[in-house]
Amino acid sequence: MLSVKLPRLFSIEQMPQVFHEQGILFGYRHPQSSATACVLSLFQMTNETLNIWTHLLPFWFFAWRFVTVLYVTDIQNDSYSWPLLVYMGTSCVYPLASSCAHTFSSMSRNARHICYFLDYGAVNLFGLGSAIAYSAYTFPDALVHTTFHDYYVTLAVLNTIISTGLSCYSRFLEIQKPRLYKMLRVLAFAYPYLWDSVPIFYRLFLFPGESAQNEATLYHQKHTAITLLASFFYSAHLPERLAPGRFDYIGHSHQLFHVCVILATHVQMEAILLDKTLRQEWLLVNSRPLSFPQIAGAILLCLVFSLGNIIYFSAALYRIPEPELHKKET
Template sequence: MSQARPPAALPGGLTMLSLKLPRLFRIDQVPQVFHEQGILFGYRHPQSSATACILSLFQMTNETLNIWTHLLPFWFFVWRFVTALYVTDIPNDSYSWPMLVYMCTSCVYPLASSCAHTFSSMSRNARHICYFLDYGAVNLFSLGSAIAYSAYAFPDALVRTSFHDYFVTMAVLNTILSTGLSCYSRFLEIQKPGLCKLLRILAFAYPYTWDSLPIFYRLFLFPGESGQNEATLYHQKHMVMTLLASFLYSAHLPERLAPGRFDYIGHSHQLFHVCVILATHMQMEAILLDKTLRKEWLLAAARPLSFPQIAGAVLLCVIFSLSNIIYFSAALYRIPEPEIHKKET
């Protein structure tokens, strides 16, 4: 019987070390809760260690590009945010506060998403909790968008109306309800996958619709005097990219048409991530243009958001969203975890 060779000797008495990447599995080798429609290969071990999860960033799995398509843009948005902080007189420039809050939340959700995809294979419960936090971050970004829209993007005809006055308040309520609904949907994944998907899409669609009502009004119903500017094209592009992202998220194309062909590159969740990032970039450009081009008119006509209003909205969103996440995370441990399938090949 042959014996294993010792590590190759290097000059100076060093030995050559080899890094063993985690083993990958087929869809029939992992529990159902880890299954992705149309994805047949490239699954990580369903009880991976944190180290194995981090190593998988540098191994081609069916999650690798899901991670990097949000991790790299996270650093881009951080750069944009830090640059904005550097050129802003924060204590005295209250007009810029909503923009800074929006840019901060635009950094939070890609980081949360990349972490969720990285560590979601540690266990069944870890997978759910990772995505609970992801949903909370997405809803925080939704609130950041609403704050920025309220400050800079409202059409002339709606400024200082009751709708404008209560716009951010309703956005806070939307984020709380959306986080709860999206977290709850994960409990239906196995028994009622269709209802699970419907509830999750609804959970993200209605906050987006509410946030975008001023933009819809401005683009399609009342192109006001200061409402139509160079930002309009970016608002339109943002809308198109968001609709495309929604379609990809719900349709599972192209992997649904050719299972196993897009396991590593080109499946719908990767394309969805790319569209979401492009949509955020377009949205950011539109808001920055509105902030600059409409500044004189808005300072004269609108009631700017105060620091207590902005801080209170963000704090309420964080507190109640975390409460939702803690509640549903605790509920996971009251549900017996199915025995992990340990079939080897």
């Protein structure tokens, strides 16, 4: 009979410090796992298993939605739908990158860092996709045709580049300066989100305009609330910080963070689809649509500079001696 031996699991005391997770005491994989062992761990209950599946399954759902929209869209002639396709494409990239990062992060110390560098780049690419969709469909009436609108996507590209670099750099401070590391990591993701959400906040709390007063508003409210909840779980490390060892496999903050992020993306997608449909007539008359060179240029710049950041910081891992990288500040 064919049998598969699942990889052995370890406690936090048996793991190098770079693999430690606050409040998680058991269920760690070998710090030098093979690629095969990493894949097998998808079918074994470890402290990473649900981190993987809470993004791997939604990836297939978002991919199905993307293909469905792609199938009914005349890509060559329907320029109004281009921003939506970019957004839906990037919404597939980040959950896949995240699930891969969590799957293969136990192969080595450097592999762990590089996996998450790529994860950060994918998250920021999704942020840019969101900004492109917001620029095309969700801007409140009063901000359309303003200088802010004209430079909104350009600055969103700059934000993704800075955010990827800052989040990658923060990993070098994870053990030496944990408070600074956490502050930089949260800042790296918070400020691009805040910039992207300015038109949403203006619409929700100030003056939406006649064309923006529609059913999408409720979804934008839900998206904002769920995103704030996700941010809380990411930064607070609750509930495992209050009861170390009790939530190692199910219910720790990163799993809850993943679930909230996926729900937020789903609600955001519904809001964008509603705005695209309900505001189409008004937007085609009153707004300047993003051209193909603008959209392609924004995505290309994001990819080139973010990959440049990832390559630079990945190379730095091999230039810095391991004791110096992981020596804890006293």
